[in-house]
Amino acid sequence: MAGRAVALLEEPPTAPTVAGAEVEIAGLHHAYGATTVLTGIDLRIPGGAHVAVMGRSGAGKSTLLSLLGGLEPVQTGSVRVDGEPLERMGRRQLAEYRRRTIGFVFQHFGLLDSLSALENVELAMAVAGRPRAEQRRRGLELLDQMGLADRRGNLPGALSGGERQRVAIARALANQPRLLLADEPTGNLDDDTAAQVLEALDRARAAAGCTLVVVTHEHEVAARADRRIILTRGRAEQTP
Ligand SMILES: Nc1ncnc2c1ncn2[C@@H]1O[C@H](COP(=O)(O)OP(=O)(O)OP(=O)(O)O)[C@@H](O)[C@H]1O
Ligand SMILES: [Mg+2]
Structure with missing residues (x-):
């Protein structure tokens, strides 16, 4: 454990530290009670890809993201992340999978209001059992990368929407996720802030070299991705 902490401290700050997770989805169905949302999704997302998921409101985009992130158990079909089948994992294994592999960025930030920007980022690492010194070092480094070094002491209430969202991204990256999932991360931001x-x-x-899956309604957001997935009537269509 101590050896690992030392190794992490010695990493150069900008070197890619993770390889992006590869995702393979086959025959994925999902229903909430009588409402069927996904009706047979087959997809392959290569490691390190940047993918946009689009589709109308209610098409199942957030559902797909929750399944990928291990927030919802897989009901039917298969979701393999780096070959690991999520459908075979119990609650505890899914929690471990989320901690080890996933970073989430939600539309509504999900920051704790009583903690500063830096403390919000550090908390994610505390939960994962990272040493205190590393939490501080990496927290400062991530906020700096997000252009927020001088905002580190601010509570979320004293940050702009774009700043809060960048804190949320720093937090999502804190534990070096191999799969970064973002659900409409710019949904309630103005165009300039969204671009930032x-x-x-x-x-x-x-x-970080991680795989990035972004749910979005916005074509400018989707245009940045290497590939687009459109959900329609429970099925996925991939466009180059
Ligand atoms: N926990 C739940 N219980 C019951 N139905 C749900 C639940 N979560 C989602 N749904 C339903 O499943 C469908 C898909 O929801 P989902 O949130 O995945 O859509 P979405 O594509 O993300 O939509 P939006 O663009 O509005 O965020 C919707 O009809 C929604 O009402
Ligand atoms: Mg949604």
């Missing part, structure tokens, strides 16, 4: 947040996500992906 997207730039931050893009840079984060490039620096």
